[in-house]
Amino acid sequence: MERTNTLSIQQSRDNDFIREVEEASGQTVSKCYQCGNCMASCVYTFAYDYPVTQIMRLTQLGQRDTVLGSSSIWLCANCQACTTRCPQNIDVAQVMETLRVMSRKANTVSQRDIRVFYDEFLRSVKTFGRVFETGLLPVYNLRTKRPFTDFDLAPRLMWKGKLSFLPARIKKRKKIAQIFEVIKRDRFSKDGKARPEPLSSQTDI
Amino acid sequence: MRIGVFVCNCGTNIAGTVDTKRVASEALSFADVVYATNYMYTCSEPGQQEIQRAIGEHGLQGVVVAACSPRMHEPTFRRAVEKAGLNRYMFEMANIREHVSWIGNDREANTQKAIDLVRMAVAKLRFNNPLFSSKMPVNKRLLVIGGGVAGIQAALDCADGGMDVVMVERKQYIGGKMAKLDKTFPTIDCSSCILGPKMVDVSQKENITLYAASEIESISGYIGNFTVQIRKKATYVNWEACTGCGLCTEKCPSKKAADYFNEGLGAARAINIPFPQAIPKKAAIDAQFCRQLNGKKCGVCAKVCPVQAVDFEMKDSIVTEQVGAIIVATGYDLFDHSAYGEYGAGRYPDVISGIQYERILSASGPYGGHIRRPSDGKEPKDIVFISCVGSRDASVGRPYCSGICCMYIAKQAILTRDHLPESNSYVFYMDIRSPGKNYDEFVRRAQEEYGVQYIRGRVGKIYPRGDRMVVQGADTLLGVQVEVEADLVVLATGVESSAGAGELAEKLRISYDQYGFYMESHPKLRPVETNTAGVYLAGACQGPKDIPSSVAQGSAAASKVQSLFAHDTIETNPQVALVNERTCISCGKCIQVCPFGAIQWKELRGGIKKAEVLPTVCQGCGVCNATCPPKAIQLQHATDNQILAEVNELCA
Structure with missing residues (x-):
């Protein structure tokens, strides 16, 4: 959200966004009474553009673009401190x-590097059936234009067998690749809506 | 029988989803119905006059009103038909609001259901008989359960009115939680200075009988005539003889007994008087810590007692009291903050509860009124207060607001500044709830005059750093995480229902909510009555309350008792069981099942025994009616014939 002096509550409110978040997460965002315990407990508040309490508030106000474009959601480590401490029993991490x-x-996604990491991680799984770190990390470093980051750690990790x-x-690495295909097909078959039984008929991984 | 049916629109409450006109016109086709109409507000003055007019004009012998719940207006309409010359039991009510219009939107289905309910009411009314109540005497003695400020107020008000009062207090002293407080908000007057004289009054009034260290064993009877058994717990000191000199406490070698009065901050002796102003000022032995009672050789207190009051052989005893009304003022307990792992779960000695801090502030407390940390006895420089610990927190099962913490934190922060002018106080809060006379001004003063730092946000965790505690919280107004290093952390622990509240409620036959607070009869209009006649509520046993509200309720309950006791007799409820001696087969099953002991044997001429109902004891539950094999015992106004008539209509 750009820092504006006035936020038009009616015009900027996206009710579909609130509904989508509630349906997908199974949480009722209106339960949040803004006590700030999640923000107080979160180890990454210092790095967030919006502290998690404000992410909840922005979601209550239906500020789709601000929330989905925030860096906070990508910096979140999913440590669940917010969920554990929430007095209203909201699964904030969810x-x-x-x-x-x-x-x-x-x-x-506001954090390009983080998106690249997720993409490369999954590509590695798809290609090899399991993450291949020695391949993943150089590619990730190259794509994020910092080729030598953590390079010095490689010999020690190799020495330790990591x-x-x-x-x-x-075994059956192609079956793993199939999972990706099935999900991709389902994702794009009917308006992006997932089909109910994606794998059952063909999997014996 | 000539029956009139009145269908109420209740504005749009009923008419909104029920076709009341059609219900009335359908009712005209029911047997014996000679008049039917619908009306905007039947309970209004003109609505009642309309009923009375119809009774006269159409010669009605019975009336059905289809409106709200009988709990709402049955008494209203019974009075109305009585004024027009009918017996009050020749009236039936069909609930077409709570049971129909408020719970469904389907107009057609609602109308049909309303018609069915009216048909059932008419069918029952055809079997109704006039019933007459009798009068019975009222025992003008009052029982007050709980000797906190609410109970004391109620007892003194009634005693001033000349009534005999019996007060039962579980602890060995009266005064309740208020006796533990240092000062009171928003006037900062000394708690024991304003409560003390009232406590003394209780002990000195000749018409107040005080049973301290006693609990209610059982209660039987009914409004005007309760029989109460009181268990006097063994104190191992004969209170008739004890002068409260304190010599026994001085010499007692068991020096590490739990100090309940000081909330565990100090240590007490096994035989003690909890605090200097205690009423009654009598010593009692804590059996858990007494050497003699645990098989060791001691008996020092018995030796030093100048009046030989110590009695190690003492046992609990039961006394019986007859009373006419009961005021329940059992108060509250404070939330145990060990549920909060992030606040140390009670492991950090310098993270304490609000009531513990109250004892620290108190001149009669464990530190003589000097603010020190429990861990090392140092004067704290930075003190953090955290609100809503065990309040407004669904994750620990306490979603309600305790209502007093915002105020007592502000008070404690102000007092801290008075005691230690160099100290800094910080308050973490979610909202400030200060809706009383001069309350918000008081909180503003804490901030403006006393420099208390208020931080809007909850605290995530507390952890030690060196010999201090780090309080990590949020300032949601800034959107940043904040950290305060503190020497002492005070948790504003919330209000919860008193331990054992449920068991007492069952003895009293009153209801309580999911948190253990007693239910008032109506949240707005009958705030101190319960649904059991003759039992009244005062103070925080009904819900979290501050001192002014508790005192007000104590007086309110007292005034209810005085208006009850203004009558020499009360009318009995004629809706009780009645035995038909001709059909009674003398099996005695009704006597066995009656939960109130209201049925006994009656010997007729020739030595034949038949069951007999004591109408004053019978509560009209109907268990005997359901049990009786030949159906000789019938609950008046809910006889088998009346209920079957309703069922027949429903199944027709």
């Missing part, structure tokens, strides 16, 4: 997770 999914779908030169061999 709301944050929901907002991440919605933000990715709407293609409004990184290997070759991807791990797993």
Whole structure:
């Protein structure tokens, strides 16, 4: 949200957004009474553009663009301190997770690096059936234009056996790739609505 | 029988979803109905006059009103038909508001259901008989359960009115929570200075009998005639003899007994008088900590007692009292903050509850009124208060506002500044609830004159750093996380219902809500009555309350008792069971099932025994009616014939 002097409550309120968040997260955002306990408990409040209490408030006000474009939802570590401490029993971490999914779908991810990491991580899983760190990290570093970050750690990790030169061999890696195909097909078959039984008929992974 | 039916629109409450005109016209086709109409507000003065006019004009012998719940207006309409010359029991009410119009939007279905309910009411009315109440004497003695400020107020008001009062208090002293407080908001007057004289009055009034260290064992009877059994718990000190000199406490070698009065901040002796102004000022032994009572050789107190009052053989005893009315003023307890792991769950000695801080502030408290930290006895420089601990918190099962914490925090912060002018106080709050006379001004004064820092946000966690505590919270107005290093943290623990409130409610046959607070008869219009006649409520047992409200309720309950006791007799309810001696087979099953002991044997001439109902004891529950094999015992106004007539109409 741009810092404006006046926010038109009626004109800026997106009721569909509130409903979508509530349906997808299973949480009732109107239960939040803005006590600030989530903000007080959150280890990343210092880094957020909007503290989590304000993310909840913006969601109550139906400020779709501001919420989905915020950096907070991507910096959230999903540590669940907010959920644990919430006096109103709201699963705040679940709301944050929901907002991440919605933000990715709407293609409004504000943190390019984080989006790239998610993408590369999944691509690695799709290709090798399991994450191949030695491949993932250089690609991620290149795509985020900082090729030598953490490069110095590689020898020590290799020495300890935490990184290997070759991807791990797993059985039926093509079946894992199929999961991605099925999800992709379902996602784009009917107006982006997922089908009820995506995998059951063909999986024996 | 000539029956009139009156269907109420209740403005749009009923007419909105029920076709009342059609209900009335349908009613005209029911057997015996000679007159039917609908009316805007039947309970209004003209509405009642309309009923009375119709009774006269159409020679009605029974009246059905289809309107709201009988709990709302049955007494109103009974009075109305009585004024027109009918017996008050020749009246039936069909609830077409709470049971129909308020719960469904389908106009057609609602109208049909309303017609069915009216048909049932008419069918029942055809079997109604005039019933007459009798009069019975009122025992003009009052029982007050609980000796806190609400109970004391009620007892003194009634005693001033010349009534005999019996007061039962669970603890060994009266005064309740207020006796533990240092000062009171918003006037900062000393709690024991304003309460003390009232406590002394209780002990000195000749018409108040005080049973301290006693609990209610059982209650039987009914309005005007209750029989109460009181368990006097063994104090191991003969209170008749004890002069309260305190010599026993001085010499008692068991020095680490729990100090309940000081909320665990100090240590008490096993035999003690909790505080200097205690009423009654009598010593009692805490059996858990007494050496003699735990098999060790001691008995020092018995040796030093100048009047030989100590009696290690003392047992609980039961006394019986007859009273006509009961005021319940059992007060509240404070939330146990060990449920809050993020605040240390009670492990940090310098994170204390509000009532503990109250004892620290008090001149008669464990530190003599000097503010010190429990851990090392140092004077704190930075003190953090946290509101809503165990209030407005659904995650610990306390979603309600305790209503007093905002005010007592402000008071404690002000007093802290008075005691330690160099100290800083911080208050974490969610909202400030100060809706009383001079209350908000008081909170403003804490901020403006006493420099108390108010921070709008909850606290996420408290953890130690060196010998101080770090309080990590939020300032939601700024949208930042904040941190305060504190020497002492005071948690404003909220109000919860008194331990054992449920058990007492069952003895009294009154209802309580999901949190254990007693239910008033009507939240606005009958705030101190319960649904059990003759039992009244005062103070925080009914819900969180501050001192002014508790005192006001104490006086309100007292005035209810005085208006009851202004009569020498009260009318009995004729809706009780009645035995038909001709059909009674003397099996005695009704005597066995009656929960109130209201049925006994009656010997007829020739030694034949039949069941007999004591109409004053019978509560009209109908268990005997359902049990009786030959259906000889019938609950008046709900006889088998009346109920079957209703069922027949429903199933027709």
